[in-house]
Amino acid sequence: MTENLELTAIETEDTAPEAEQEAEPITPESIAEVITELEEYRERLVKDMTTVAKKAKLPRSKLEEQLKPDLTKIDTALENLRTQHAAMTENNSNNE
Numbered sequence: 001m002t003e004n005l006e007l008t009a010i011e012t013e014d015t016a017p018e019a020e021q022e023a024e025p026i027t028p029e030s031i032a033e034v035i036t037e038l039e040e041y042r043e044r045l046v047k048d049m050t051t052v053a054k055k056a057k058l059p060r061s062k063l064e065e066q067l068k069p070d071l072t073k074i075d076t077a078l079e080n081l082r083t084q085h086a087a088m089t090e091n092n093s094n095n096e
Contacts, residue, residue, distance in 0.1 A: 028092060031085040035078060042074045 024030065046067065053063040 026088075028085055028088045031081055031088065035081050035085065038074060038078055038081070042071065042078075045070065045074075 049063060049067055052058075053060070
């Protein structure tokens, strides 16, 4: 019966469509804040889904299979944000 259980990432209520967000200037500080929030979300996702998988007696391999696409997206976004943050930080220090 647990074979049919599919684990998926649940969107949080604080996720707003991009169209509704006001345009703010992108600063190194705002990127750092997003990086921190995304890292925390990734940790929370893994922790929560591991707890659910244990309760459902789902094998670790099945959990990893279910989490892999979401974790890949998060890791790619983090890599891009870190690159952008480093470039902005470098540009700001060169301009001083």
